[in-house]
Amino acid sequence: MTNGHDTHSHIVPVKVYLLVYVTLLVLLVATVGAAYLPGHHTLLNNVIALTIAVVKAVLVMLYFMHVRYSTRLTWLWASAGFFWLVIMFILTLGDYFTRHWVPVLGWE
Amino acid sequence: MSVAVAKPGEVKHNYLNAGDTVLSWLLTTDHKRIAVLYLVSVTLFFAVGGLLALLIRLELLTPQGDLMTSENYNRVFTMHGVVMIFLFLIPAIPAVLGNFLVPLMVGARDLAFPRLNLASWYVYMAGGLIATWAMVNGGVDTGWTFYPPYSSSYSTSQVTLTIIGAFLIGFSSIFTGINFIVTIHKMRAPGLTWFRLPLFIWAHYATSVIIVLGTPVVAITLLLVAVERVFRLGIFDPALGGDPILFQHLFWFYSHPAVYIMILPAMGVISEVVACFSRKRVFGYHFVAFSSVAIAVIGFLVWGHHMFTTGQSVYAGMVFSLLSFLVAVPSAVKVFNWTATMYKGHIEFRAPMLYVMGFLGLFVIGGLTGLFLASLATDIHLQDTYFVVAHFHYIMVGGTIFGYLAGLHFWWPKMTGRMYPEGIAKLAALIIFAGFNLTFLPQFVLGYLGMPRRYHWYPEEWQMLHVMSSAGAALLGIGYILPIFYLLWSLRNGAIAGPNPWGATGLEWKTDSPPITHNFEETPIVTEEPYAYENHHHQEEVASGTGASAAEG
Numbered sequence: 001m002t003n004g005h006d007t008h009s010h011i012v013p014v015k016v017y018l019l020v021y022v023t024l025l026v027l028l029v030a031t032v033g034a035a036y037l038p039g040h041h042t043l044l045n046n047v048i049a050l051t052i053a054v055v056k057a058v059l060v061m062l063y064f065m066h067v068r069y070s071t072r073l074t075w076l077w078a079s080a081g082f083f084w085l086v087i088m089f090i091l092t093l094g095d096y097f098t099r100h101w102v103p104v105l106g107w108e
Numbered sequence: 109m110s111v112a113v114a115k116p117g118e119v120k121h122n123y124l125n126a127g128d129t130v131l132s133w134l135l136t137t138d139h140k141r142i143a144v145l146y147l148v149s150v151t152l153f154f155a156v157g158g159l160l161a162l163l164i165r166l167e168l169l170t171p172q173g174d175l176m177t178s179e180n181y182n183r184v185f186t187m188h189g190v191v192m193i194f195l196f197l198i199p200a201i202p203a204v205l206g207n208f209l210v211p212l213m214v215g216a217r218d219l220a221f222p223r224l225n226l227a228s229w230y231v232y233m234a235g236g237l238i239a240t241w242a243m244v245n246g247g248v249d250t251g252w253t254f255y256p257p258y259s260s261s262y263s264t265s266q267v268t269l270t271i272i273g274a275f276l277i278g279f280s281s282i283f284t285g286i287n288f289i290v291t292i293h294k295m296r297a298p299g300l301t302w303f304r305l306p307l308f309i310w311a312h313y314a315t316s317v318i319i320v321l322g323t324p325v326v327a328i329t330l331l332l333v334a335v336e337r338v339f340r341l342g343i344f345d346p347a348l349g350g351d352p353i354l355f356q357h358l359f360w361f362y363s364h365p366a367v368y369i370m371i372l373p374a375m376g377v378i379s380e381v382v383a384c385f386s387r388k389r390v391f392g393y394h395f396v397a398f399s400s401v402a403i404a405v406i407g408f409l410v411w412g413h414h415m416f417t418t419g420q421s422v423y424a425g426m427v428f429s430l431l432s433f434l435v436a437v438p439s440a441v442k443v444f445n446w447t448a449t450m451y452k453g454h455i456e457f458r459a460p461m462l463y464v465m466g467f468l469g470l471f472v473i474g475g476l477t478g479l480f481l482a483s484l485a486t487d488i489h490l491q492d493t494y495f496v497v498a499h500f501h502y503i504m505v506g507g508t509i510f511g512y513l514a515g516l517h518f519w520w521p522k523m524t525g526r527m528y529p530e531g532i533a534k535l536a537a538l539i540i541f542a543g544f545n546l547t548f549l550p551q552f553v554l555g556y557l558g559m560p561r562r563y564h565w566y567p568e569e570w571q572m573l574h575v576m577s578s579a580g581a582a583l584l585g586i587g588y589i590l591p592i593f594y595l596l597w598s599l600r601n602g603a604i605a606g607p608n609p610w611g612a613t614g615l616e617w618k619t620d621s622p623p624i625t626h627n628f629e630e631t632p633i634v635t636e637e638p639y640a641y642e643n644h645h646h647q648e649e650v651a652s653g654t655g656a657s658a659a660e661g
Contacts, residue, residue, distance in 0.1 A: 073293065084321045087408055092357045095412065095424035102422035 010069035020063045027052050122525070122622040137222035138625055143208035144523070145229050150204060151592070153195035153236060158588060160188035165547075165581040168574045173564040181564045182249035183265065189252030190270060191243075194277045195236050197508050198366060201373035202284055202319075203232070205515045206312050208523060210288055212616035212623065213306050215297025215632040220290035228283035235276030242269035251562060253363070256344035256355050260336040268337055271330045278327040281369070285319030288312050297615065299634035306614055306638050307396050311376025314400035318365045318372075318407065326362035329355065353419050360411035368407040370504055371471075372400055374511020375442055378464050381518050382446050384612040385461040386453025389639035392445040399438035406435045413482050417491045425484055432482035439475055443468060458610075459533035463514035466541045470506025474499060477552065492562075495555025498548045506544060513540070513591065520595065521609045525622045526602030532594050540587035546580025613639055 034048040062068040067078050123140045126132070133141060163184050167175040176184065207225065211218050219225050242248060248270040250259040259267050292313050296305070332343045333355070342348025344355040383390045390396055412420055412428030420428075446468065455461065477499040480486050490496060520528050550573040559566055566574070608617040619628050636643065 077289075080317075080321065084408065088325065088358075088361050091409065091412065091424070091427075092354075092361075094427060095353070095357065095415075095420045098421040098423035104422060 010066070012063065012066070012069070016063060020059050024056055024059060027056050120620060121624060122620060123625045124524075124622050126625045135226075137218070137226050139207050139211050139219045139222065139225055140523070140623065140625075142225050142229055143204050146199060146203040146207060146232070149229070149233060149236065150196050150200050153191055154200075154588075156240070157188055157191035157196055158585065160184050160191065162581060162585060164188060165578040167564050168566075169578050171566050171568045171571050171574075176564075178564065179249060180247075182251075182562070183247035185562060186248050186251050187243050190239060190248065190274070193252055193366070193504075194274050195232075195239065197370045197504055198277075198281060199232060199284075200370075200508065200512050201377065201515065202288070202312060202315055202369075203228070203280075205377065205512070205519060206288065206315075206373060207284070209308065209519065209616055210291055210312055211295070212522075212619065212627055213309055213614060214292060214295055215300060215615045215628065215634065216291060216295040217626045217628070219287045220295060221287050224283050225287055228280040228287070231276050231283065232280035235273045235278075235280065237273075238276065239270055239273030242266035242273060245269075253359065254330060254333055255359075256333055256336065256350070256352050257346065260333050260343075261345045261347065268334045271334045275327050275330055278323045281319045282323050285316035285323075288316040289320065292316075297632050297634055300615075303394065303397070304634055304637055305397075306376075307379035307390060307393070307400070308373075308376035310397040311372045311379070311400045314404035315369050315372045317401075317404045318369050322362040322365045322369075322408070325358060326366075329358040329362075353415070356415050356418060356420075357411070360414045361408070364411040364414065365404075365407045367500070367503060368403050370508040371511075372403060374467065374508045374515075375400065377511045377515035377518070378442075378446060378467055380612075380614070381460045381464050381514050382449050383639040383641065384518070384610050385456045385458055385464075386450045387456075387641045388449055388453040389637070389641060390445065391448035391451075392441075393638070395441050396445050399441040402438040403435060406431065406438065410435055410482075413487070416484055416487045429482055429484050433479065436475060436479060439471075443472060443475075457534075458517075459528070459530060459537050460514040460518040462534055462537040462541075463510045463517065466537065466544075467507060467510040467514065470502050470510060470544065474502030474506055477502065490555060492560055493555035494551040494559045494561055497561050498551035498555060501548045501551075505548075510540075513537070516591075516595075518610070519616070520598070521605030522616055522621045522623070524599055524602070525605055525620075526598045527605050527609060528591075528598045528602060529594050532590065536587050536590035536594070539583060539590065543580050543583030543585075543587050547577050547584055548580070550574070550576045550580075613641060 031049050031052050034045055034052070037045065061078060067074060123138055126138070127136075133145065136142060136145075163176075164181075167173065167181060167184075173181060207219070243266075246266045248263075248267055249265040250263050250267060254267065254271065292305075292309055335341050336343045336345060336348065336350065340348060342350040344350040344352050346352060379390055379396060410428060410432040412424055413432045416425045416429075446464075457465075477495070481490055481496060481499060517528060517533060520526070554570055554573050554577075555561075557570065559570055605621045607619065607621055609621075610617075615628075615632050615634070616623075618632060
């Protein structure tokens with residue numbers, strides 16, 4: 001389990017944690033602020049909110065979950081989670097976006 | 109049959125006698141003891157699920173719903189499904205046999221995270237007890253699939269409590285999956301390269317991938333149903349602005365691969381047993397290994413075949429149909445390779461091998477009828493009929509339970525140090541095979557004729573088929589009870605097994621039976637490929653007087 005070269009105990013300075021934490025708070029404020037943008041830009045709001053959410057998630061993974069300082073194997077597994085999420089989205093949307101391609105009697 | 113009883117002086121230190129207090133079991137971090145805890149727990153839940161199945165079959169003896177009300181019938185089949193799937197089929201092989209064998213097979217002292225392993229059992233028990241509590245306090249009537257809006261807005265049964273139970277049980281799977289992945293990556297003995305790993309390990313690795321990547325999705329999905337139910341937040345109920353089809357996508361994204369969580373470990377067992385009792389190396393080792401990974405990946409791309417008639421787009425249906433056909437390929441690779449392994453082998457028809465033979469036949473029938481259901485046109489006729497019920501029982505019972513019983517018998521000498529009685533074990537295997545087919549073959553016919561699942565009233569002309577099915581279920585019940593008695597009997601009275609009663613290859617056979625707490629006196633070094641049966645002669649491997657051949661006498 002603990003072969004010397006596998007034990008990776010990178011020590012992250014507290015400053016980095018604080019910086020990431022403050023960044024997350026700023027992004028949180030940005031998300032709330034974007035929701036109050038003048039006019040009803042639903043699409044724009046969604047794009048902004050989701051982009052901020054992705055950035056926040058990546059920050060948490062890289063720093064709080066130590067992925068940045070981990071082995072390539074950990075990177076592979078972390079990416080696999082997202083890859084599977086993409087599979088779920090693509091095939092599910094593959095249904096939603098094609099509902100009208102072949103009309104079915106009684107389904108409309 | 110002669111029975112050799114251990115003399116008092118011969119009792120060696122092992123994991124079973126390492127501590128005999130209740131606390132020494134409840135606080136153990138030994139993977140072997142945790143496997144035993146799981147063995148007892150899954151057996152109890154299997155008994156509960158089995159009794160519910162017998163109630164269903166009893167009700168269906170007559171065309172009228174005369175044994176119970178429709179509401180109670182809904183509860184009984186739902187709880188049968190919930191208990192069997194979440195509390196038995198999913199954990200059975202990984203948590204019992206996998207827990208016991210993964211560290212032994214890779215030559216490690218324990219799993220990577222022993223305390224996480226114990227936590228997994230506690231979380232499983234907590235989930236199981238909550239689900240049981242829900243069962244005795246009103247039960248749940250949504251079907252094991254929890255489809256909204258019925259489950260979220262209309263059912264008056266204990267949906268939320270059952271969902272919390274299932275949610276917790278999911279975490280116990282995730283804990284086990286993470287443990288297996290890390291152990292297999294990091295703790296292999298010197299010389300044990302990936303392609304020297306037993307196929308049981310490859311199968312458990314692939315299973316763990318599915319568990320870790322899929323289970324969180326169903327966990328959050330079920331939680332969303334509970335949120336909608338409790339807080340009336342519109343997620344899946346159209347009346348609240350939700351979308352019921354979205355639930356089906358999210359639910360089956362996990363729940364179809366869950367079938368592979370059940371069947372892949374069984375396939376791992378089959379590879380080990382078929383090689384040992386054919387005394388040959390597994391034909392096409394690399395193909396069998398990679399087919400496990402292929403099933404894990406492709407298994408995630410087929411979930412929409414559960415939704416052909418429920419409002420999914422026709423285009424998506426075509427794509428999912430094609431992808432579903434694709435998953436048959438790696439499954440077939442395995443079946444052909446096992447058959448080729450037996451070809452010109454020195455086949456011994458021990459009880460585990462009988463279960464393997466049963467597995468092959470039943471899995472092929474289950475798999476091929478799956479193709480009927482993966483075809484868009486035939487599925488419209490067969491959707492939600494007994495054809496589906498028969499199909500998934502062939503896969504899940506014929507596949508998983510036959511694999512589980514094969515493995516339990518095969519490694520029973522390793523787990524307990526005692527041989528099971530061969531004669532009655534073979535009889536039980538035959539009874540289970542006969543009972544299983546009598547139960548479920550008529551259901552294919554019933555389904556084809558149009559009998560819908562989850563109904564307890566049916567036209568009189570179908571009664572004969574239902575009576576056959578119920579008679580088969582009774583036979584199956586007898587077949588399941590037998591191993592409980594003779595395996596318990598063997599704990600005291602079985603012949604002493606010795607380290608390697610089958611003359612099998614693999615690191616688990618190179619240590620004592622039962623193994624010591626830390627598995628091996630010295631870290632084993634692997635110098636040869638797996639299943640090198642041609643390099644070993646059975647009689648040399650079996651220590652005189654301690655092997656199965658001698659024990660059977």
